[in-house]
Amino acid sequence: xxxxxxxxxxxxxxxxxxxxxxxxxxxxxxxGTRTPARSVGEALxxxxxxxxxxxxxxxxxxxxxxxxxxxxxxxxxxxxxxTREVILPVDFVLGARPGTQLPAVRTxxxxxxASTQCRGWLRAHLPDATVIDVLSNGAAAxxxxxxxxxxxxxxxxxxxxxxxxxxxxxxxxxxxxxxRFALVARPGPPPPPTGxxxxxxxxxxxxxxxxxxxxxxxxxxxRGVNLTRIESRPTGEAxxxxxxxxxCTGHLADVRLGEALRGLxxxxxxVRFLGSYPRHRWSGITGEHPxxxxxxxxxxxYANAAxxxxxxxxxxxx
Numbered sequence: 001x002x003x004x005x006x007x008x009x010x011x012x013x014x015x016x017x018x019x020x021x022x023x024x025x026x027x028x029x030x031x032g033t034r035t036p037a038r039s040v041g042e043a044l045x046x047x048x049x050x051x052x053x054x055x056x057x058x059x060x061x062x063x064x065x066x067x068x069x070x071x072x073x074x075x076x077x078x079x080x081x082x083t084r085e086v087i088l089p090v091d092f093v094l095g096a097r098p099g100t101q102l103p104a105v106r107t108x109x110x111x112x113x114a115s116t117q118c119r120g121w122l123r124a125h126l127p128d129a130t131v132i133d134v135l136s137n138g139a140a141a142x143x144x145x146x147x148x149x150x151x152x153x154x155x156x157x158x159x160x161x162x163x164x165x166x167x168x169x170x171x172x173x174x175x176x177x178x179x180r181f182a183l184v185a186r187p188g189p190p191p192p193p194t195g196x197x198x199x200x201x202x203x204x205x206x207x208x209x210x211x212x213x214x215x216x217x218x219x220x221x222x223r224g225v226n227l228t229r230i231e232s233r234p235t236g237e238a239x240x241x242x243x244x245x246x247x248c249t250g251h252l253a254d255v256r257l258g259e260a261l262r263g264l265x266x267x268x269x270x271v272r273f274l275g276s277y278p279r280h281r282w283s284g285i286t287g288e289h290p291x292x293x294x295x296x297x298x299x300x301x302y303a304n305a306a307x308x309x310x311x312x313x314x315x316x317x318x
Contacts, residue, residue, distance in 0.1 A: 006053030006185065007032040010046045012039070016158035017138040022088040022181045023056040039135055040069045047186060048078045056086070059182040063174050064113040066231045066245070070182070074274055075202045075233065075243050079187050082200055082275035086181040092118055092137075092172045095164030096144055096151040102167050105129055109140035110153035113179075118153055120173040180280075190276040193251035198228070200274035201246045203264060204235070212267075213244070219263035220248060223256040224298070245274075252276040255302040 009029045012019040013036020020036070023029045035052065037043035043055040057073075060066045074080060092114055096105065108115075108122070108131050115122065115131045122131065132149060134140045138161075140152035145162035152164070159166055205212040220227055229247035250257035252273070264271050295301075311317075 004053075008035075008051075008053045009033065009056065010035045010037050010043045010052040010054075011056045012043055012058065012136055013037055014136065014138040014142060016141055016155065016161040017136050018088055018090060018155050018179055019056055019058060019136070019181060020138075021155065021157060022086045022179070025086055025088070026056075026084075026183070029056075036138070040067070041073050044073050044077075044080060044184060047080060047184060050186075054083065054183050054185045056181050056183050058113070059085070059180045060229075060231075061090070061113050061117070061177065061179045063172075063177045064116040067113065068233060071202075071231065071233050071245050074184070075235075075245075075272065079272065080184045081187050081190070081273070082182045082277055083185050083191060084183045084277045085198065085280045086183065087178050087280045088181065090117065090172060090177045090179050091156060091170060092153050093156050093159050093166045094151050094168045094171055095141055095154050095159035095162070096167050097147065098163075098165045100150065100165065100167065102126070105150040105167070107132055107149045108151050108153060109134045109143045109149040111135070111137050111140065114140070114153045117172045117174065117177055121168075121171040125168070190252055191278060193253045193276070194278045196279050196281070197249070197251040197276055198279045199248045199250055199252060199257060199276045201248070201261075201264070202272040202274055203244045203246055203268050204270040204272075205242075205244065206267075206269045207241060215267045216244070216246075216264060219260050219267060220246075223260045223263075225250055225257055225260045249279075250276075255299045259302070 005028055009023060009032055011023045015036055023034060040057045043057055046052040047055045057070050058067045059070055105126055106129055108129050110131055112133050114137055137154040138158050141154040141158035141162045141164060143149045144152035144164055203216055205216060226249040228249060231245040232242040235241045235243050
């Protein structure tokens with residue numbers, strides 16, 4: 001029922017992935033059930049079907065960028081909403097069956113995001129090895145454990161869970177890399193505003209109109225709504241047709257963001273609301289703080305302007 005805290009969680013599996021590690025940072029997930037899914041699509045379908053209350057899936061990485069399959073799944077099918085985000089530092093190791101020596105490694109299993117983040121290390125230390133894409137870091141570790149692959153790029157917890165020897169640790173090219181995860185649920189009232197929130201949208205622009213994307217950006221800019229991320233994905237309808245994913249500072253309940261959403265609804269072919277939720281704050285990001293609205297565009301400014309207009313309509317000119 002609406003407002004009931006989730007107790008049944010699903011995450012991108014198998015066990016031993018960064019997704020499981022991120023999920024276990026949530027107190028409710030520690031107390032509830034946690035079920036791995038074979039893919040992002042399977043995890044989100046479990047929520048749509050009512051087999052799970054919420055799914056934790058990767059949304060973007062600070063090095064590899066957006067996780068396209070997650071964006072595609074959120075843009076299609078029955079609507080789902082993000083209820084919170086989790087940002088997790090990423091630390092990769094190269095794991096293999098005990099006794100394996102680095103020069104003997106010819107095949108390395110890795111999730112595409114993981115191999116992207118370790119590209120420099122692989123080039124320097126395993127230039128002749130073939131990197132094989134798998135669905136998750138946990139699947140990479142499991143495959144190395146069974147001998148399907150010589151080694152795996154995985155999380156330390158994955159190497160430990162599958163009893164792999166760590167041939168090399170901290171192999172990411174950027175030691176400060178983080179992954180952003182989204183906790184996704186069926187539509188319902190968003191969490192109450194905290195004053196430091198994110199609103200996510202999927203926006204379909206009118207492709208036959210000159211300046212269509214500019215009009216989208218202007219609806220946000222003129223109201224002082226800060227756009228923190230924009231990502232395009234093909235819609236699959238035709239070449240050149242895209243849906244734009246936007247992250248904005250603010251909450252659905254905020255006056256100026258509400259005004260911006262009304263504006264987007266007018267000028268866009270379609271707008272899918274993907275959730276308003278608290279922004280994750282962690283010590284790895286220094287100087288992080290909400291971006292204030294420009295002068296004249298705060299909620300208080302909007303309220304004052306509305307009150308002034310009401311007085312004019314009532315015949316009060318003072």
